[in-house]
Amino acid sequence: MNLISLILNILWIITGGIWMAVAWLFAAVIMAITIIGLPWARSALNIASYTLMPFGRSAVSRDEWDGREDLGTSPLGFLGNLIWFVLAGWWLALGHVLTAVALALTIVGIPFAWAHLKLAIISLWPIGKRIVSNEEVEERARADYRVPGTL
Template structure:
């Protein structure tokens, strides 16, 4: 069932979301300061490419408060808009019964877009 959901997701917009995150990640990686943010955009890209069956978990990293600071910077510089876009798509997909699984994936992506630092993808 996960394979079918991922194929449908990919055909009906997942590839475009993936490409947008990928281009954004490459643009962020052009500067040294943007590299950590570009890496997080790549993380979002690969979850957006194949979201069914992936889990997002908090990590017990030794980064300390650095991940909190980076999440605040991410949130203020565009993360809120990415999360709101995924939330809007989640609400639109949740209107129909068929779209509910896809709404769940957009909600998962919205949560990851709010605070990508300190998260691990499985």
């Protein structure tokens, strides 16, 4: 993580990132307690980590990243996301949107509001996502643009 990402993540935690990460952890605990909610708990923990420190990382679709479909990106993953949306996704998204609105009232808070809006979208449909560093995304993009047989 570079210095700018570190500074932004510290400011993020101070300006509301911590309480939304706790909300994600709460959702994960509730899902884990039910036992049948363990697949959702795993996704919620994954996104809780991202919510705690979003700068310098990105959420990508696992099937696009890995180049293959898995359980979370299959029709069962779609069904899982639908259930997630009803049980927890909408209220987590609402928390992110309300925090974004409050942060957007100040000029300094606008970048953090934008990050909360991105997280609100992920809140609605988290299963099948992977959190990767921006360096990995850039490296993958460079590798995709290389022509075989050239440097």
